[in-house]
Amino acid sequence: MSVTTSDSELKARHRKMWASGDYPRMVETFLLPLGPRLVEACDVRAGQRVLDVAAGTGNASLPAAERGARVTASDLTPELLAEGRRRAEAAGLELEWTEADAEHLPFEDGSYDVVMSSIGVMFAPHHQEAADQLVRVCRPGGTIGLLCWTPEGMIGALFRTMKPFAPPPPPGAQPPPLWGGEDHVHELFGNRVEWRTLTRDVLEVTAFAHPQDYARHFTAYYGPTIAARANAAREGREAELDEALERFCEEWNRGTADAARFEKEYLVAVGTRR
Numbered sequence: 001m002s003v004t005t006s007d008s009e010l011k012a013r014h015r016k017m018w019a020s021g022d023y024p025r026m027v028e029t030f031l032l033p034l035g036p037r038l039v040e041a042c043d044v045r046a047g048q049r050v051l052d053v054a055a056g057t058g059n060a061s062l063p064a065a066e067r068g069a070r071v072t073a074s075d076l077t078p079e080l081l082a083e084g085r086r087r088a089e090a091a092g093l094e095l096e097w098t099e100a101d102a103e104h105l106p107f108e109d110g111s112y113d114v115v116m117s118s119i120g121v122m123f124a125p126h127h128q129e130a131a132d133q134l135v136r137v138c139r140p141g142g143t144i145g146l147l148c149w150t151p152e153g154m155i156g157a158l159f160r161t162m163k164p165f166a167p168p169p170p171p172g173a174q175p176p177p178l179w180g181g182e183d184h185v186h187e188l189f190g191n192r193v194e195w196r197t198l199t200r201d202v203l204e205v206t207a208f209a210h211p212q213d214y215a216r217h218f219t220a221y222y223g224p225t226i227a228a229r230a231n232a233a234r235e236g237r238e239a240e241l242d243e244a245l246e247r248f249c250e251e252w253n254r255g256t257a258d259a260a261r262f263e264k265e266y267l268v269a270v271g272t273r274r
């Protein structure tokens with residue numbers, strides 16, 4: 001698919017959104033376990049050519065490089081790649097860091113043994129285009145591995161909570177948490193991937209004493225929440241969104257009022273590219 005002006009503008013907005021707030025801080029606070037879980041599920045081995053799509057700060061790329069794989073970390077947002085590069089240097093790891101839109105990957109057909117994405121490619125707005133790219137750059141017999149928030153889990157519910165406040169989605173865009181549904185994955189990949197693993201698990205988050213601390217964390221650091229709040233502000237509805245987020249975090253708290261605990265469901269899909 002060729003890149004149109006409106007698509008470039010859309011991706012520029014997305015890039016700005018993901019560079020806003022402090023996503024690296026969210027990773028360090030509670031998301032770090034996800035990368036190694038995906039790398040383990042993909043059974044990444046030394047010497048393999050691995051592409052991490054929508055890699056952000058390299059949450060999955062770094063553990064793959066630690067196993068001796070030759071890793072390319074690609075993402076739309078250069079600010080996040082820069083932070084990933086710093087983390088890799090501190091850990092003494094060498095990776096390639098490439099700015100790339102998941103819907104137009106600048107890599108040769110069949111050039112990777114493993115193509116993976118941890119809560120990443122799900123945020124590219126055109127799901128079929130992105131899925132087609134993952135298949136294209138993976139060699140036949142190679143592995144495609146995805147870890148995505150589910151529609152029924154906490155982040156699926158967060159997107160439903162934010163929807164009435166967020167800017168209207170661009171034409172043709174689909175909601176990110178759809179990628180966490182088994183049926184959607186089957187529809188996107190058809191018979192091009194034979195899925196070996198399609199399992200749901202949860203990320204437990206205990207980093208916040210009170211549920212409202214988690215709501216504030218989203219408001220301060222999470223690009224999609226910051227974008228929804230900026231849109232709400234234009235309509236004078238920030239307080240309404242803040243209240244909705246506080247209620248949401250209270251509803252999803254599985255701990256106590258002073259020791260919050262959240263369970264965030266995700267789908268792990270790992271398969272062989274036919």
Ligand SMILES: C[S@@+](CC[C@H](N)C(=O)[O-])C[C@H]1O[C@@H](n2cnc3c(N)ncnc32)[C@H](O)[C@@H]1O
Pocket residue numbers: 011014015018027031034035053054055056057058059060074075076077080100101102103117118119120121123124125
């Ligand atoms: C929730 S973060 C996940 C980052 C990382 N994989 C992790 O596990 O922490 C979502 C990432 O998707 C990236 N992203 C969003 N839209 C994208 C697109 N169209 N192409 C490539 N990356 C994209 C963002 O820049 C961001 O780094």
